[in-house]
Amino acid sequence: MGAKSLPSTRIARLQAKLKRKKFDAVLISQPDNRRYLSGYTAKDHGIQEPAGFLLIPANGKPYLLTDSRFTLQAEQETSGFEIAIYTKGLIKLLKKLLPQIGVQRLAFESHYTLHSTHSNMLNMGRKISLELVPTKDMLEKMRLIKTEEELALIRESTRINEQVFQSVYLSIEPGMTEQEVALAIDLTMKEMGAEGPSFETIVAFGPNAAKPHAVPGDTILQSGDIVLIDMGLIYKGYCSDMTRTFVAGKPDNQYLERHRLVRKAQLAGIAALKPGVTGQEVDQAARKIFDDAGYGKAFQHSLGHGVGVAVHEEPRLSPLSQRTLKPGMVVTIEPGMYIPEWGGIRLENIAIVTPDGCEVINKDTTCLDL
């Protein structure tokens, strides 16, 4: 987490919200929300092996609930939290703790609570007269608009990410495998001060670039191949995300034409991004470029997504997104074209929505305009 000051301000904002909604407390299970509110960085091993939960009462001290493996880390990374250890699982601890601190109406995160956990909580709740209320995106809404402090961290995360890209870009040559390039990226990220990648680094050569979520394999780079690199890192808890596509050697005319179309779609998305429009409208502005050129079916995913403590968060720039964009939101703009057997091209930058439009925070221009 950037500064120790961030979490305590956030807890205060959340507690005000809990009072308005007449919740006695909220149980936080979503790991990005957990870190956002506490600064605690321990990672889950999937939702089935969580590294902890937060119990935030509307009044009084917040709790971090975890097991004994994480006691030290929890104490070191948080301030102002009561650390409570469960030895026989979360439910038994809640059964004891909730009546102690007078919680009768408990909100929980419906979108990050397992059906089985909820069933167990219902059973436990009957014994202590607990009312359980699902919430959908209380924290995600708080995270939508970034503060200046958060924007500075996203900018810095992006700056380092570009440095890593540029450093590895210079070393790429025919004969290397996708895995080698991906490893060089991950290695350089840590050397340059990142916590690690914000998602599994994508490096795809030639026809492999036709898979939007390609996993780096042992394909060897040949001169003339397409190279698609999608990478991001975490810096003080904040993510970056950038994609560049180019050709090893000299691109042919077909590549150039398609690349320019993707870039044109990206610029159309950027031009459409401003306060007051919906995610759908921005997506549509870029999608139209593909449709008009007869490439509509080759653009298979959404135009972009929010970036912050999570690499994929709200707001979405998708054909279904009705959310209205506001200043301080941060999104990727990443049109892509995927043609089986030929390959793919994706170009991705990050933009901050400003009062007048948006600001692209990327400085890297490697192979953007060909």
Next chain:
Amino acid sequence: MGAKSLPSTRIARLQAKLKRKKFDAVLISQPDNRRYLSGYTAKDHGIQEPAGFLLIPANGKPYLLTDSRFTLQAEQETSGFEIAIYTKGLIKLLKKLLPQIGVQRLAFESHYTLHSTHSNMLNMGRKISLELVPTKDMLEKMRLIKTEEELALIRESTRINEQVFQSVYLSIEPGMTEQEVALAIDLTMKEMGAEGPSFETIVAFGPNAAKPHAVPGDTILQSGDIVLIDMGLIYKGYCSDMTRTFVAGKPDNQYLERHRLVRKAQLAGIAALKPGVTGQEVDQAARKIFDDAGYGKAFQHSLGHGVGVAVHEEPRLSPLSQRTLKPGMVVTIEPGMYIPEWGGIRLENIAIVTPDGCEVINKDTTCLDL
């Protein structure tokens, strides 16, 4: 996945089970189960961004449900599956597909279905007269006993993991950081043919080893420091997991005494591991060694866990585990001692439960018996 033959046998076994339980189909959302049944290796970006689902009817062809980003990969990696693409989410696709294939009673994985997804499925289900039945561990039970083919893959995964450890072990010297050692391990894993680590590699120096789940940082190795390395890799879909602890340079008497106690606890666990006993009993056999020596509180976690397509699976060797062990189960035996400010020692091997007892599959003996 090891061999193309594995998934089809598994589907047949599952379909027989569905018929016995009178389910028309089961929806598989847990990613390890998904890969186990289909061979499809795409990874979720957390439970909130799944790479797909399986819909296995009691009769007829199984379905893989995913979005268009994964179409190619799904086609390449599976055989005998119908690939169905959702463009407006899983629920809308199910609403169309379930009546088409005559599913009225659908099982779902309670332990890997979000409360919010279940709510949406209930709403959808009302419109098509669908009965939803939670299941707890149908697939996890199938995965408990490994076939000879699976055991061979776990042995090979372990063999490579030990090779990686031994190679990196020789290069460790004062002046290196935890991160450098961890990176060398991850890099060597890929060089030696692994898909990647089976969990985030743990390298902890000195007092950092007091955290069972330490994250490698920029701590520099000093002569005389404890070095704890916990590492595992994935080979053809099967996991390994091993921990070694040693001292950089000459261990002092206190270290030697504590290390020998941990090893004694490990051997006690191995001696207790046989068909017919519960996970709890094996855990207790090792825990008693610590208790008797006055170190009971320093052993803060369970003795071990199952290993297979997931690095942490059933059966657990924990103080709470009532499950009876049977031949063909595979577990780690990993007692640990954690002393804040001093450090920690954990020793971990993998054992297969055999008809007579167990077989430790590790060959590596580096710094086990000091």
